[in-house]
Amino acid sequence: MIGQIYPQVAHSYRFELNKDMNFSSAHYIPDERAGACARVHGHTYFLNLTIAGDTLDELGFLVNFSVLKKLIHGRFDHQLLNELPEVNGIIPSTEKMAELIYTIVQDYLDKLDNQPKCLQVFLRETPTSYVLYRGGL
Helix, strand or coil: CCCCCCCCCCCCEEEEEEEEEEEEEEEEEHHHHHHHCCCCCCEEEEEEEEEEEECCCCCCCCHHHHHHHHHHHHHHCEHHHHHHHCCCCCCCCCHHHHHHHHHHHHHHHCCCCCEEEEEEEEEEEEEEEEEEECCCC
């Protein structure tokens, strides 16, 4: 993923952290209007999280990179997304998955004393298709 350029989010925070990761998952869109996507199929999703804040924790981190990986990769890698409790009641389109990832990450960040904010979720489903989700900006 080195060399990937992501759309920037304008902000005035002192620190900005970006974490890249990927996970391989299957899903289906349970509606005939989705065409071929109504059948179970898989993707290697590429994800970039943009997190910002003004204050570092006692270790000098805005947020620990390894925790971010566990939150997402540990939860979604090698899974059928439609069967996960977190996805229950959600059609797992790339848009809805980007929104869900934002919610998972921001819920974790809200518990940290230094209060970083997730500014952007960039989720690439295929080499030619991606979604940006920016939460409550």
